Amino acid sequence: MADETIIDVRDVHKTFVSDTRPTLWQRLTGKPHVQKRVEVLKGVDLVVHRGETIAILGSSGSGKSTLLRCVNKLETIDAGRIYVNGHLIGYEERDGELIAEKASVTAQKRTDIGFVFQHFNLFLNKTALGNVMAPLRDVKKLSAAEAREIAVPNLEMVGLGDKMDNYPSKLSGGQKQRVAIARALAMEPSVMLFDEPTSALDPELVGEVLAVIKKIAQQGTTMVIVTHEMQFARDIADRIVVMDQGVIVEEGPPSRIFTAPQHPKTRALLSRSGILPA
Amino acid sequence: MDFVKNTLAVFPALLQAVPVVVQLALGAMAIALVLGLLVALARISSIKILRGIATVYLEVIRGTPLLVQLVYIFFVLPSIGVSIDPVPAGILGLGLNYAAYLSEVFRSAILSVEHGQTEAALSLGYTPSKTLWKVVIPQSFVVSMGPIGNYFIAMIKDTALTSVIAVTEILKTANILNSQTFQTTAIYTAAAILYLIISLPLSRVVVVLERKARASG
Numbered sequence: 336m337a338d339e340t341i342i343d344v345r346d347v348h349k350t351f352v353s354d355t356r357p358t359l360w361q362r363l364t365g366k367p368h369v370q371k372r373v374e375v376l377k378g379v380d381l382v383v384h385r386g387e388t389i390a391i392l393g394s395s396g397s398g399k400s401t402l403l404r405c406v407n408k409l410e411t412i413d414a415g416r417i418y419v420n421g422h423l424i425g426y427e428e429r430d431g432e433l434i435a436e437k438a439s440v441t442a443q444k445r446t447d448i449g450f451v452f453q454h455f456n457l458f459l460n461k462t463a464l465g466n467v468m469a470p471l472r473d474v475k476k477l478s479a480a481e482a483r484e485i486a487v488p489n490l491e492m493v494g495l496g497d498k499m500d501n502y503p504s505k506l507s508g509g510q511k512q513r514v515a516i517a518r519a520l521a522m523e524p525s526v527m528l529f530d531e532p533t534s535a536l537d538p539e540l541v542g543e544v545l546a547v548i549k550k551i552a553q554q555g556t557t558m559v560i561v562t563h564e565m566q567f568a569r570d571i572a573d574r575i576v577v578m579d580q581g582v583i584v585e586e587g588p589p590s591r592i593f594t595a596p597q598h599p600k601t602r603a604l605l606s607r608s609g610i611l612p613a
Numbered sequence: 614m615d616f617v618k619n620t621l622a623v624f625p626a627l628l629q630a631v632p633v634v635v636q637l638a639l640g641a642m643a644i645a646l647v648l649g650l651l652v653a654l655a656r657i658s659s660i661k662i663l664r665g666i667a668t669v670y671l672e673v674i675r676g677t678p679l680l681v682q683l684v685y686i687f688f689v690l691p692s693i694g695v696s697i698d699p700v701p702a703g704i705l706g707l708g709l710n711y712a713a714y715l716s717e718v719f720r721s722a723i724l725s726v727e728h729g730q731t732e733a734a735l736s737l738g739y740t741p742s743k744t745l746w747k748v749v750i751p752q753s754f755v756v757s758m759g760p761i762g763n764y765f766i767a768m769i770k771d772t773a774l775t776s777v778i779a780v781t782e783i784l785k786t787a788n789i790l791n792s793q794t795f796q797t798t799a800i801y802t803a804a805a806i807l808y809l810i811i812s813l814p815l816s817r818v819v820v821v822l823e824r825k826a827r828a829s830g
């Protein structure tokens with residue numbers, strides 16, 4: 336099927352409530368403690384089809400990371416629904432009612448969603464190969480030989496065939512991120528989510544990571560990538576999604592978004608990055 | 614040169630006590646590692662009762678001297694019908710005591726594992742408990758290696774305290790020799806040197822372990 340839905344985000348809301356414990360002073364004076372509430376997602380709808388590459392753009396604090404993290408339930412949504420490959424995330428639906436699911440069920444659903452973090456988050460006590468093998472063994476219960484058989488080609492694919500025995504402390508930022516990508520890919524998820532995969536890298540290391548992501552996109556992997564790399568987004572995305580203050584303000588093919596943006600926030604974003612004249 | 618000769622002459626008798634010290638230290642360390650990890654997990658658990666029990670345990674152990682704890686186990690427990698032989702009593706006392714201190718080592722080591730790695734594990738499909746056992750705890754062991762080693766050395770020296778509950782370890786052996794020959798200086802000098810001979814190489818091992826832990830972290 337050409338337009339099989341992989342991710343279906345429906346009217347998702349998310350509010351962060353900051354620490355609710357009153358301070359000693361507030362308790363002593365009896366002053367009411369005002370909870371700080373920030374509504375970060377204010378009704379987001381997004382559909383991602385199989386094989387699509389989606390780039391999410393938006394200014395800092397617009398809710399891009401939060402949206403991505405909600406999709407694999409690193410954050411819990413307050414309202415709305417998220418389906419990945421037809422499975423409702425975080426809940427079971429029984430007779431039209433939503434019941435919070437068990438942690439093991441969430442874990443099972445997460446194996447189908449690859450996530451790449453800004454700060455790599457490699458297991459520091461494991462080599463590059465160990466990092467890629469670990470979830471294959473611990474989660475997929477493969478034998479060491481089977482795990483290695485999957486891990487090695489994935490590391491070779493990201494260009495790290497010669498660095499497999501290095502610990503993260505002996506890898507550059509770009510290499511660490513490529514290990515993280517290989518680790519996520521080796522689980523053969525239906526979709527890969529990237530949260531600013533190159534933002535923590537020295538400028539000269541950005542290219543090698545973007546090249547790997549591009550290669551994965553060209554292999555037909557479904558992916559959503561949050562990025563500030565405008566040219567890269569334009570280059571690889573099938574669709575650009577622009578977020579601002581917790582909502583999607585505009586989406587469309589890069590050819591249109593980058594040449595004829597409709598929304599003022601999109602225009603502001605593009606002129607700030609020097610793509611449109613200010 | 615008489616002093617040197619006399620001191621050396623004491624060693625064979627004192628060496629007889631080394632197997633007991635090894636038994637005490639290894640046995641107590643096994644208890645301390647397992648119980649210490651459990652107490653650490655209880656302290657960071659979300660279950661209030663577990664946290665409470667662990668905290669009380671910690672405060673009681675840290676708030677009373679090890680010597681008193683050993684005496685309590687050996688001399689007081691029999692009055693409620695629990696008699697334990699000297700060596701097992703020593704292992705139990707040292708183990709329970711060091712478990713409290715090791716639990717603090719484990720707790721801070723567990724909390725020092727960056728949250729990012731926990732999130733990575735979750736995102737790869739590890740359940741929360743699998744994340745704890747496969748990702749967080751193995752790494753906290755690496756971080757804990759040095760402090761555990763140092764506590765192990767301290768524990769070896771603390772085995773001397775079990776002399777008061779009739780364990781024939783190095784100090785008790787020295788006491789017995791002293792009561793027979795009255796060569797006080799030679800006997801206790803030999804005992805002190807014997808403790809040094811045991812703990813100095815171990816200190817070197819700990820330094821190497823710490824360096825290794827840092828390199829892989």
Ligand SMILES: Nc1ncnc2c1ncn2[C@@H]1O[C@H](COP(=O)(O)OP(=O)(O)OP(=O)(O)O)[C@@H](O)[C@H]1O
Nearest residue numbers: 351352373375393394395396397398399400401402
């Ligand atoms: N755990 C949290 N607790 C409270 N507030 C949070 C939390 N995480 C994010 N926020 C707030 O939510 C808002 C959106 O954050 P988010 O990280 O999703 O933005 P972003 O679009 O990814 O920004 P950036 O480009 O800087 O990464 C921000 O105002 C942020 O301060």
Ligand SMILES: [Mg+2]
Nearest residue numbers: 399400401531
């Ligand atoms: Mg972000």
